[in-house]
Amino acid sequence: AQKITQTQPGMFVQEKEAVTLDCTYDTSDQSYGLFWYKQPSSGEMIFLIYQGSYDEQNATEGRYSLNFQKARKSANLVISASQLGDSAMYFCAMREYNQAGTALIFGKGTTLSVSS
Amino acid sequence: GAGVSQSPRYKVTKRGQDVALRCDPISGHVSLYWYRQALGQGPEFLTYFNYEAQQDKSGLPNDRFSAERPEGSISTLTIQRTEQRDSAMYRCASSLDPPSSYNEQFFGPGTRLTVL
Numbered sequence: 001a002q003k004i005t006q007t008q009p010g011m012f013v014q015e016k017e018a019v020t021l022d023c024t025y026d027t028s029d030q031s032y033g034l035f036w037y038k039q040p041s042s043g044e045m046i047f048l049i050y051q052g053s054y055d056e057q058n059a060t061e062g063r064y065s066l067n068f069q070k071a072r073k074s075a076n077l078v079i080s081a082s083q084l085g086d087s088a089m090y091f092c093a094m095r096e097y098n099q100a101g102t103a104l105i106f107g108k109g110t111t112l113s114v115s116s
Numbered sequence: 117g118a119g120v121s122q123s124p125r126y127k128v129t130k131r132g133q134d135v136a137l138r139c140d141p142i143s144g145h146v147s148l149y150w151y152r153q154a155l156g157q158g159p160e161f162l163t164y165f166n167y168e169a170q171q172d173k174s175g176l177p178n179d180r181f182s183a184e185r186p187e188g189s190i191s192t193l194t195i196q197r198t199e200q201r202d203s204a205m206y207r208c209a210s211s212l213d214p215p216s217s218y219n220e221q222f223f224g225p226g227t228r229l230t231v232l
Contacts, residue, residue: 043225047222093158103175104159104221107158109158
């Protein structure tokens with residue numbers, strides 16, 4: 001079974017609109033972390049935001065917020081006031097902390113296109 | 117340098133040749149990860165080092181792939197007898213350890229490997 005599922009291959013939004021990128025995850029661990037990375041066309045991987053499984057409040061970083069619904073095992077990324085520079089591939093990832101040193105498990109990504 | 121560096125950035129080789137990909141992590145980062153990313157997909161874990169110890173190599177696809185980090189800093193991923201299916205972006209990431217509940221992984225720019 002997929003550990004990280006991103007069901008939206010592509011999303012289209014206009015500048016200044018908010019957009020939600022979906023991510024669901026599958027783990028039996030109680031301790032885990034959820035990450036979102038942005039990959040623009042240049043290919044770099046840019047860390048955006050983190051949510052720990054024990055964090056009671058949703059994480060926020062500037063225009064990025066994470067809608068964490070633990071019971072539903074979802075960790076959707078919300079980008080407010082989209083900008084043209086937000087056009088990129090977005091990856092949701094998980095790290096299971098009960099397994100020391102394990103790597104990030106990534107979803108297949110969602111391509112976001114922001115138009116003027 | 118401030119970030120993770122990788123070399124070469126691009127490598128074109130003929131089927132059957134060996135290649136060595138280098139990663140120089142952020143200074144002081146003791147955890148180092150190798151990932152492989154196919155076009156349009158998320159990165160997939162290959163192997164993990166804590167200092168010089170290779171603690172997880174479960175993601176290496178077969179015995180043609182090997183990695184080392186002899187002095188706990190620079191790492192080399194070697195692919196022997198390359199095949200066309202090895203063509204991908206190979207990414208290195210590093211993070212601080214010992215693990216806390218949050219360890220952001222900083223990614224390098226990647227090496228784009230093309231096997232002809």
